[in-house]
Amino acid sequence: MNSEKITKNILFAATIILILLAAGMVLTLVSGSVPVFKRFGFQFIYSSKWNPTAGREQYGALPFIVGTIVTSVLAIIICLPLAFSTSLFIGEYYKGTLIAKIIGTMVDLLAGIPSIVYGLWGFYYLRPLIVTLGFNAQGFGIFTSSIILAIMIIPYASSMSTEIISLVPNHLKEAAYSLGATRMEVIFNVTVPAARSGIVASYILALGRALGETMAVTMLIGNSNLIPKGIFSLGNTMASIIANQFGEAEGLKLSALIAIGLLLFVITGLINAIGKLIIKKFA
Amino acid sequence: MSKVQKPDKGSLKGNDQRRAAKNKIFQALVILFAFIATTPILLILFELIRKGMKQVNFDFFTKVAPDSWEAMTAISQGKVIPGGILNGITGTFIMVIVASIIAIPIGILIGIYLYEHGEQRYAGILRDISDILQGAPSIVLGIIAYIWVVKYITHGYSALAGSASLAIMMLPLIIRSTEETFKMIPVSIIEAGLALGVPYHKIILRVLIPTGLSGLTTGILLALSRVIGETAPLMLTALGSPSVSFNLDKPVNAVPLLIWQFYNDPNMVNLIWSSSLFLVALVLALNLIAKQIAAKQK
Secondary structure, three states, X not given: OOHHHHHHXXXXXXXXXXXXXXXXXXXXXXXXXXXXXXXXXXXXXXOOOEEOOOOOOEEOOHHHHHHHHHHHHHHHHHHHHHHHHHHHHHHHHOOOOHHHHHHHHHHHHHHHOOHHHHHHHHHHHHHHHHHHHOOOXXXXXXXXXXXXXXXXXXXXXXXXXXXXXXXXXXXXXXHHHHOOOOHHHHHHHHHHHHHHHHHHHHHHHHHHHHHHOOHHHHHHOOOOOXXXXXXXXXXXXXXXXXXXXXXXXXXXXXXHHHHHHXXXXXXXXXXXXXXXXXXXXXX | OOOOOOOOHHHHHHHHHHHHHHHHHHHHHHHHHHHHHHHHHHHHHHHHHHXXXXXXXXXXXHOOOOOHHHHHHHHHOOOOOOOOOHHHHHHHHHHHHHHHHHHHHHHHHHHHHHHHOOOOHHHHXXXXXXXXXXHOOHHHHHHXXXXXXXXXXXXXXXXXXXXXXHHHHHHHHHHHHHHHHHHHOOHHHHHHHHHOOOOHHHHHHHHHHHHOHHHHHHHHHHHHHHHHOOOHHHHXXXXXXXXXXXXXXXXXXXXXHHHHXXXXXXXXXXXXXXXXXXXXXXXXXXXXXXXXXXHHHO
């Protein structure tokens, strides 16, 4: 074998590792969740009973699935005006100026703060604020977690939409200006429609981030294994139940937690795939 | 619009004013919300520095974390809590090093493969898999590392398991940055090498990697800064340890794990801010260096 071939083979072998890794991950999660699906069937997904007491064990993932979706969607809603304004500020109103650069850097810094530090800040500063405002007696819950999540995903939602907004060709905007449109009318009738798919994709990818976030949510959501009744009630997410209970889990409970991990993996995978698809289709 | 009508002058003027006012209000809202979006980072950094600096001293970097009793005595005597986070620093260090040793070479090789095979179907599938891995929640990677390493290899919580979860996190980041970096290298340089009859492995080692070195370094540093602050997967794999340990098959601590332990122990709560300050400073410094290198290249 000549060196050319060896190089090619080494490169190819590395890609096989990636395939094996991904296939192995899926297989491991699936085989780990077999026991719980064997015992409860698909009831595991839509049952809301979570009872680890030995002998009367019952596991249903619904409270956590609902908790995850509610916190993440609420986070996106809270994040939307903040991230969208940031994108417009940097990519449109003050494009290329020093102040836009400063704001951009500060928003980027948000992405560098570890999840656990967000959790601490939320616990010591946001939670008391929620209590003072009277939303909730202890300040824990879906709403508190969603605010922290919203802050955490601002950089993910805004950085890509900023780029796309700033790429909207000037001649389109100038055409609208020449018809007498105000800046706001240009933004809503020209810039946003032209950048629509990119903006949507960036929020979908941000949603994918929010779904899998663990530590900050675990510290703030209150960890109650019931379906949340409203946005101010306590709850639990798929990631936080794993973080909380994996350590002491065995047997069927371990399998239930692995199954939740599998569901979370599938959901985030789907959301990310949709985001990527939108980018591919319209880019 | 289609109907030509002589507009009433007064109402047209009012309409214009309304539009102008709306425009102003919208701009004000954009500015307001953009500033609101930047306040959390300022508040967080401010709090970390204000509360964290108190505990930062020489011992903080050279001593292991105190136990709950030592911390309680110190607090009752009104002293600064003794000890530091040395066990966390060494644990983070060892796990990140091992994760890098696993992820960087494989990631660079896959990145080169993708660069080579651009639009081919198999390369597209690899890219999709890498994207899925990048989007996978870190806690799921923790479960994987738990089942693979904790259960079957080290038969107990271990530094190796922690490294495995971090390596899976790093891999897609390295793949992506490697491919992007090599795409920026002018094809003419590579073709010049090929025209001289240089074998491909030498092109990789002598042309691609040296030319793209700063890009690769940026990618690696950013990947490191992503995994250094990870807590969730380490809770399921490395567990934590009260002493400095360099054994790969034994539990170790990590700075984010220590923060979690301090947070859960009422006596140690004062230590969370200094540890968080250290962690955030480390992550932001890595980020900053990476961006500096990237900017220099441009």
